[in-house]
Amino acid sequence: MTDDSTTPAAARTPRWPPERSRKFRQAAFVYLHLGILYEAAAWVMLEHGMLPLGFGPPWLYLLLGAGVVALVFWGLYRLENVWVARAIWGIQALRFPALISRAFVEQADATMPTAFYVAAMIIVLTSMWALARAGWDL
Numbered sequence: 001m002t003d004d005s006t007t008p009a010a011a012r013t014p015r016w017p018p019e020r021s022r023k024f025r026q027a028a029f030v031y032l033h034l035g036i037l038y039e040a041a042a043w044v045m046l047e048h049g050m051l052p053l054g055f056g057p058p059w060l061y062l063l064l065g066a067g068v069v070a071l072v073f074w075g076l077y078r079l080e081n082v083w084v085a086r087a088i089w090g091i092q093a094l095r096f097p098a099l100i101s102r103a104f105v106e107q108a109d110a111t112m113p114t115a116f117y118v119a120a121m122i123i124v125l126t127s128m129w130a131l132a133r134a135g136w137d138l
Contacts, residue, residue, distance in 0.1 A: 020080075020134075023130075023133045023134040023137070024076050024077065024080040024134045025076075025077055026133070026134070027076050027130040027133065027134035027135075028072075028073050028076035028077035029073075029077075030126060030127050030131075031069070031072055031073060031076060031088065031127055031130070031131070032069060034123055034124070034126075034127045035065070035066070035069030035073075036069075037123060038065060039062060039065055039066060042058075042061070042062055042065065043062065046058045050111055050112075072084060072088055076134065080134075082134070082135050082136075085131045085132075085134040086131075086135040086136070088131055089128050089131040089132055089135055092124050092128050092131070093128065095124065096121070096124065099117050099120050099124065100121065102114070103118045103120075103121055
């Protein structure tokens with residue numbers, strides 16, 4: 001038997017049953033792919049002059065975005081933290097009305113085709129599904 005005071009924190013963390021751990025791993029990789037798609041889309045939009053430049057250098061936002069994706073991936077894959085899954089699910093749910101609006105309501109100043117937003121809705125919904133499975137053990 002080991003002394004709890006010398007056991008690393010990760011070893012003391014209660015592990016989920018294997019089925020629940022798979023849900024966290026799945027959510028982590030679905031979110032990683034979502035993040036890669038967002039980063040790639042931002043890069044392409046930057047190359048085409050479609051990103052606003054008034055908020056600072058775009059490379060900073062690309063770097064911060066990659067950092068957020070890495071932290072969320074770590075929180076889901078390594079920590080298997082339900083609150084990470086639930087928080088990211090909630091953030092994505094708050095973004096969904098804007099995606100619906102741009103996908104289905106005519107925008108006079110639209111710079112992106114509506115198909116971009118329809119695809120984004122499908123991708124975000126898939127991510128929300130995986131996050132909900134991990135966060136609420138569905």
